[in-house]
Amino acid sequence: MNNIFGYQPGKSIIHQLSGGTKLLIFLLLTISGMLSFDVRYLILLMIIAVVGLQVAGIRWRNVSTIVKFVAVFAAMNLLLIYLFAPQYGVKLFHTQTILFGSGRYALTLEQLFYEFIVLAKYFFSLPLALIFLLTTNPSEFAAGLNKIGLSYRISYAVALTLRYIPSVQQEFVMISHAQQARGFDMSSNVPLRQRIKGVFGILMPLVFSSLSKIDEVSRSMDLRRFGKEKKRSWYYEQKFKKQDWWFLLGIVILVMIEILLIKVTGSRFWYPFS
Amino acid sequence: MTLAIKMSDVTFKYDSQSEPTLHHINLNIEQGERVLLSGPSGSGKTTLGQLLNGLIPHAYQGEITGDITINGHNIKDMSIFERSFDIGTVLQDTDTQFVGLTVAEDVAFALENDNVTHNELFSKVQQWAKIMELEELLRVAPQALSGGQKQRVAMAGVLIDDSPILLFDEPLASLDPASGHRMLALLDELQEKYHLTVIMIEHRLEDVLQHRLDRVVVLDRGVVTFDGTPDEILKTQALAQYGLAMPGYLQLLKLAGVSFDGLVNITNPAQITGPDVYDKLQILENSISRQNQTGSPTAESILTIQQLTFKYGKQSLFENIDVTLYEGELVALVGKNGSGKSTLSKLIAGFIKPTAGTMTLAGVGDLSGLPIKARADYIGYVSQNPNEMITQSIIYDEVASGLRLRGMSEEELKPRVYELLKLAGLYGMREWPITVLSYGQKKRLTIIAVLALAPKILILDEPTAGQDYANAQAIMSFVKHLNKQFNTTVMVITHDMSLMLSTTDRALVLVDGQLLADLTPASLLNDPHLVEQADLSITTVYELAQQYGLSNPAALTALIGKG
Amino acid sequence: MKQRKGLSTRSVVATGIGAAVFLILFKFVAIPTGIPNTQINVAEAWLSLLAAIFGPIVGGLVAFIGHALNDAISYGSVWWTWVIADALFGVVLGLAVKKMNLINGDLTTKKLVGFNVWQLVANLIAWSVIAPLGDVLIYSEPASKVFLQGFVSTGINFVSVGILGSLLLVAYNKTQVKQGSLKEKD
Numbered sequence A: 001m002n003n004i005f006g007y008q009p010g011k012s013i014i015h016q017l018s019g020g021t022k023l024l025i026f027l028l029l030t031i032s033g034m035l036s037f038d039v040r041y042l043i044l045l046m047i048i049a050v051v052g053l054q055v056a057g058i059r060w061r062n063v064s065t066i067v068k069f070v071a072v073f074a075a076m077n078l079l080l081i082y083l084f085a086p087q088y089g090v091k092l093f094h095t096q097t098i099l100f101g102s103g104r105y106a107l108t109l110e111q112l113f114y115e116f117i118v119l120a121k122y123f124f125s126l127p128l129a130l131i132f133l134l135t136t137n138p139s140e141f142a143a144g145l146n147k148i149g150l151s152y153r154i155s156y157a158v159a160l161t162l163r164y165i166p167s168v169q170q171e172f173v174m175i176s177h178a179q180q181a182r183g184f185d186m187s188s189n190v191p192l193r194q195r196i197k198g199v200f201g202i203l204m205p206l207v208f209s210s211l212s213k214i215d216e217v218s219r220s221m222d223l224r225r226f227g228k229e230k231k232r233s234w235y236y237e238q239k240f241k242k243q244d245w246w247f248l249l250g251i252v253i254l255v256m257i258e259i260l261l262i263k264v265t266g267s268r269f270w271y272p273f274s
Numbered sequence B: 001m002t003l004a005i006k007m008s009d010v011t012f013k014y015d016s017q018s019e020p021t022l023h024h025i026n027l028n029i030e031q032g033e034r035v036l037l038s039g040p041s042g043s044g045k046t047t048l049g050q051l052l053n054g055l056i057p058h059a060y061q062g063e064i065t066g067d068i069t070i071n072g073h074n075i076k077d078m079s080i081f082e083r084s085f086d087i088g089t090v091l092q093d094t095d096t097q098f099v100g101l102t103v104a105e106d107v108a109f110a111l112e113n114d115n116v117t118h119n120e121l122f123s124k125v126q127q128w129a130k131i132m133e134l135e136e137l138l139r140v141a142p143q144a145l146s147g148g149q150k151q152r153v154a155m156a157g158v159l160i161d162d163s164p165i166l167l168f169d170e171p172l173a174s175l176d177p178a179s180g181h182r183m184l185a186l187l188d189e190l191q192e193k194y195h196l197t198v199i200m201i202e203h204r205l206e207d208v209l210q211h212r213l214d215r216v217v218v219l220d221r222g223v224v225t226f227d228g229t230p231d232e233i234l235k236t237q238a239l240a241q242y243g244l245a246m247p248g249y250l251q252l253l254k255l256a257g258v259s260f261d262g263l264v265n266i267t268n269p270a271q272i273t274g275p276d277v278y279d280k281l282q283i284l285e286n287s288i289s290r291q292n293q294t295g296s297p298t299a300e301s302i303l304t305i306q307q308l309t310f311k312y313g314k315q316s317l318f319e320n321i322d323v324t325l326y327e328g329e330l331v332a333l334v335g336k337n338g339s340g341k342s343t344l345s346k347l348i349a350g351f352i353k354p355t356a357g358t359m360t361l362a363g364v365g366d367l368s369g370l371p372i373k374a375r376a377d378y379i380g381y382v383s384q385n386p387n388e389m390i391t392q393s394i395i396y397d398e399v400a401s402g403l404r405l406r407g408m409s410e411e412e413l414k415p416r417v418y419e420l421l422k423l424a425g426l427y428g429m430r431e432w433p434i435t436v437l438s439y440g441q442k443k444r445l446t447i448i449a450v451l452a453l454a455p456k457i458l459i460l461d462e463p464t465a466g467q468d469y470a471n472a473q474a475i476m477s478f479v480k481h482l483n484k485q486f487n488t489t490v491m492v493i494t495h496d497m498s499l500m501l502s503t504t505d506r507a508l509v510l511v512d513g514q515l516l517a518d519l520t521p522a523s524l525l526n527d528p529h530l531v532e533q534a535d536l537s538i539t540t541v542y543e544l545a546q547q548y549g550l551s552n553p554a555a556l557t558a559l560i561g562k563g
Numbered sequence C: 001m002k003q004r005k006g007l008s009t010r011s012v013v014a015t016g017i018g019a020a021v022f023l024i025l026f027k028f029v030a031i032p033t034g035i036p037n038t039q040i041n042v043a044e045a046w047l048s049l050l051a052a053i054f055g056p057i058v059g060g061l062v063a064f065i066g067h068a069l070n071d072a073i074s075y076g077s078v079w080w081t082w083v084i085a086d087a088l089f090g091v092v093l094g095l096a097v098k099k100m101n102l103i104n105g106d107l108t109t110k111k112l113v114g115f116n117v118w119q120l121v122a123n124l125i126a127w128s129v130i131a132p133l134g135d136v137l138i139y140s141e142p143a144s145k146v147f148l149q150g151f152v153s154t155g156i157n158f159v160s161v162g163i164l165g166s167l168l169l170v171a172y173n174k175t176q177v178k179q180g181s182l183k184e185k186d
């Protein structure tokens, strides 16, 4: 299966968008969300992303694992931020409202607000990524990269990555077993030195077989004229249809809203309680 | 008519070599011919092919003298891209030929690179998918295909170019015999319909012979040593000298003392005739019927597998199968592509865990609790691809590493390693880097690296795939030797029926996760129903026996196996 | 042969397969050191070998594609600053070692030391400067936290490449034979 993306075929309007459109939407939205520290805007994006999940018909059981994983990961990051910079929100928003405690680790409203923003960032980008990964056929992904302006050689390199991930994974498992049979110890309860040796025992065969695969595959691509023309057509290429343009228009409007908000607020940070 | 290929006095030397690899090659191939290019490993067959398709000098630099024309064009002025319109290449390893994420993309690949319009792309892919019976598979990923299907995809991806000449480098190596025949039969049809010229590099003469074949060209150390019709080369009786195995039916005739000169239809076992064939075969058969068949094995069982069940995800592969291996036996595991042979060996080696069932090793007991490493002390598994097994840079270290990891001192392990290296014919090269070894040498190295651990049971996954006759013989006589000297139980997975006949005493037939039969190799090949179910191929001896009404083809087959 | 524009086919394939291997190593192989949350990073060792063989462009692309895809499928979001830092590591290392010819079969101790000096520099630029700076400027994370994370990563990656990367280079060089050097011994 070529399904590291977890692609689920479907008939929703999001499924029908071309790979290029979805990639553009994904990139533009994540970047604007990444730059914004305006809660209003982040919540807007979050709502859009959640609606998108509904429209794309994505089920909870398909995504529950990753959502839980990201929740734990986000919690850890929030905790780290609090440990290292408990008054960072105060610095950002130039006011201090102590809720309780005192001294360095006094809990402030500003800090809570800041950490909420960070959390919001995780939870708008996750649904976006899930929509993108679960509704995009990997074959359309590379063609999409080319469509939005990346050179076809690099786009094809990405296609090759997707093509070879399952093969490399299988090979990796096989090598790891063969090396354990040989006597390499991979378990984590042996001294570090031995663990490194064990990993090196997998790394070596994987490296050499991958290097020879690189040579063989490039020969076979040469024989079928890869790189002959300035452009290349794609079997899974999709034309931009009407709905693609509508969606792109929507995204442009969203980006403009962000710029507008920054203009009005005077900075990327918006704080309602001061 | 212009010749498809004309090579005049071509000599070629790789830049990194001191001596030329090909010497003064003169070779003319006519339009529409089917030519078999054969010869021992390292004789320069692949090099010759690369000279034609343009990988030399595109990917490998070297010095070319002499002239080569393809379809009347002198190739000196042609790039690898231009040449690909005249000559399409199907590489040996379809896994590396397969660059698309799905079948459709791979078939379309060459046309995508020509930047043809989407409509044309689509209709051509449909057209060739139909011809090659791939319509159902267009959206499937390469990993999910069987060996035979991959081969068809690779062919479609090349044929879509409409190039008039096709070059195959060892197309049969990893296919089961029936898939190999289907592929060749399809090629017969295509060649007829599209007037193709086909050049095929292949070691398995016996399989190729049963289809259209106009000419045989044999290379040896870069020189053309034979160039003629299949009839002629078969009549020379010196196939071994050309690095080829003699087909089974001819071995039998030779054993019977038939003179090859008077034979008519020598390439076809079902139609072959000659003045003294009938009489001599009768005499041979009478002489063996009196001999005693070897008795059934009385050895102790060493590995007992009971009620084994295994699933890949939700897909069930094995359900409640029972297998017993006996001490000191040589057993073959055969069956069509994708029937679970490799999976079964991995289960035995402990690489994967069964869903249910038990495995018991004599003297050790139940294996389920044993980790891979401990199991490897008793059971050695050599995977099909030697590159997956090699961990060291230097040959000596590779053999020594398993012993070192088990805490043996250098002085202690040295004699053992030396002995094994000598056994594999690698002693003189012990300080070389492994990368310079040929495929067959690497394979032998991985076998002895596992043997260093002195396992009681050795499992070899397709040890001779893609090897020439002499190398295959060398590997198998090495395995037999181990079996005799150390009483190692050996299980060989193979698609090569004559190898199964000549080395093993027992055959296990696995088809779609079912153990269909457990019998002697000769009786397997004489059971047409079973052969068909398992996608194997009937022996040519059987066909010959039918033609002459011989009553005991099984015994005859066994006879040539051991001879 | 005619020189064509753009990446050669071999570089395209090295990028594609290289990134696949990078991702698998990143996702599945890490050697725990005993210190929580710090693991010896095997993928960076593979990246350093690729950069030494194929140069800065392949090195940068492999890290970019491999890291971004891995982020997307494991965390559901791509942490761009670290992706870019990783790509930069590949580029800087590739540029620095290109002239050193680390792969022609005679790897002297001097060359190996040179390689390790440059990988330290590349690691410092990537993880102690670019990644944390990006985090502060773009993600507006607290400086003390991200710089500490950056320093830890620098250390870990330096050690990873120092051990496994050097071992790989040595092993790779052993396989590159000079002409006429192979003779059978008795």
Ligand SMILES: Nc1ncnc2c1ncn2[C@@H]1O[C@H](COP(=O)(O)OP(=O)(O)OP(=O)(O)O)[C@@H](O)[C@H]1O
Pocket: B014, B016, B017, B021, B039, B040, B041, B042, B043, B044, B045, B046, B047, B048, B060, B468
């Ligand atoms: N790239 C190369 N550089 C230098 N020498 C090479 C190269 N490729 C092959 N050779 C040498 O040329 C000779 C012929 O090799 P070639 O691969 O053509 O053999 P072959 O007949 O196809 O063998 P096999 O049946 O094992 O595939 C061998 O001695 C090999 O070592």
Ligand SMILES: Nc1ncnc2c1ncn2[C@@H]1O[C@H](COP(=O)(O)OP(=O)(O)OP(=O)(O)O)[C@@H](O)[C@H]1O
Pocket: A170, B144, B147, B312, B317, B335, B336, B337, B338, B339, B340, B341, B342, B343, B344
């Ligand atoms: N890792 C895997 N995950 C899922 N299915 C697999 C996996 N490996 C093999 N299979 C499937 O299991 C079946 C048996 O595969 P296996 O490799 O054991 O066959 P085989 O008999 O060794 O074939 P061949 O003769 O082609 O080597 C095939 O249908 C294959 O597609």
Ligand SMILES: [Mg+2]
Pocket: B045, B046, B047
């Ligand atoms: Mg060859």
Ligand SMILES: [Mg+2]
Pocket: B341, B342, B343, B384, B461
């Ligand atoms: Mg197999």
